[in-house]
Amino acid sequence: MSWSSGKDCMYALYRFVNRAEGEVICLLNMSDADSDRSRSHGISNSLIKRQAEALPYPLWQCPITLGSYETSLKGAIGKLKEQGVEAGIFGDIYLEEHRSWIERVCGEMDIKAIFPLWGEDTSKLIRKFVADGFRSITVAVSKQHLPKEYVGRVIDDSFIDELTDNYPYMDLCAEHGEYHSYVFDAPIFSYQIAFEKGIITENDKNYFIELK
Numbered sequence: 667m668s669w670s671s672g673k674d675c676m677y678a679l680y681r682f683v684n685r686a687e688g689e690v691i692c693l694l695n696m697s698d699a700d701s702d703r704s705r706s707h708g709i710s711n712s713l714i715k716r717q718a719e720a721l722p723y724p725l726w727q728c729p730i731t732l733g734s735y736e737t738s739l740k741g742a743i744g745k746l747k748e749q750g751v752e753a754g755i756f757g758d759i760y761l762e763e764h765r766s767w768i769e770r771v772c773g774e775m776d777i778k779a780i781f782p783l784w785g786e787d788t789s790k791l792i793r794k795f796v797a798d799g800f801r802s803i804t805v806a807v808s809k810q811h812l813p814k815e816y817v818g819r820v821i822d823d824s825f826i827d828e829l830t831d832n833y834p835y836m837d838l839c840a841e842h843g844e845y846h847s848y849v850f851d852a853p854i855f856s857y858q859i860a861f862e863k864g865i866i867t868e869n870d871k872n873y874f875i876e877l878k
Contacts, residue, residue: 667755669693669725671709671717672847673802673821674757674783674839677795680854681782682755690723691751694742696735697727709805709848713861713877720855736771743775753778759788759841788839792826801851801858806874811836811844818863818875821847848877 667679667690683690695714711727718725726746730738743754754772758765758781765781772779783791807817811833819825829838836844851858864876 667693667723668757669695669714670757670846671695671714671849672757673792673795673800673849674759676757676800676802676849676852677791677798678755678757678782680798680800680852682780683854685782687780688753690755691746691749693718693721693723693725694746694754695725695727696730696738696742698730709877713848713859716859717849717855720852720857720859722856739771740775743772743777747775747777751777753780755780755782757781757783759783759786759791759839761841788837788841789830792821792838793823796822796826799851799853800849802847802849803877804845804875805848805877806846806872808844808872809868810871811842814866814868814873816845817866817873 667675667682669675679690679693682688697711697714714727715725726742728738728742743751754768754777756765756768756779758768765779765784769779802821804817804819804821807814826838829836840846850861861877864878867874867876
């Protein structure tokens with residue numbers, strides 16, 4: 667399972683497991699070799715490990731450096747194939763360009779790419795996610811799409827309603843990177859993950875909140 671710690675990978679895992687399509691071997695997280703954080707969402711490695719501890723699947727955090735993502739991913743897939751892995755599960759919903767890249771990489775490594783959420787209506791999908799008992803928090807928001815007050819928000823019906831009313835043209839699942847999330851409770855977790863909100867920081871493109 668390609669693992670970022672966010673809502674889409676979590677819901678894709680949930681769908682895959684519920685459909686009994688195969689056995690999940692591990693969660694594969696691409697982490698930053700130069701820090702203790704996830705490459706995709708900036709979440710600390712320790713919080714991602716807490717998710718894995720609450721799930722019945724081991725976590726493999728693969729350190730990568732800038733510009734080495736594809737090479738590192740292929741290296742990780744090669745090692746997982748030695749354990750019998752035949753497919754990768756991904757949380758993509760509709761971005762054809764990204765799906766094509768994943769399918770090319772997986773094809774070159776001779777494994778199948780599975781997309782449990784593909785083609786779904788994102789405005790309905792995010793509400794299904796909440797209704798099914800998942801709890802997540804925004805850990806980064808794009809300055810291009812949302813103001814600072816949307817970082818550190820729990821993704822619930824109220825959050826979705828606000829986005830629908832105030833940003834009617836925005837993808838509610840944030841498929842274009844409008845926001846990133848961290849799942850702290852789920853129907854398949856053995857316990858809810860406790861955390862505290864830390865400081866809010868920013869760069870030229872995003873606002874981030876530290877979770878600890």
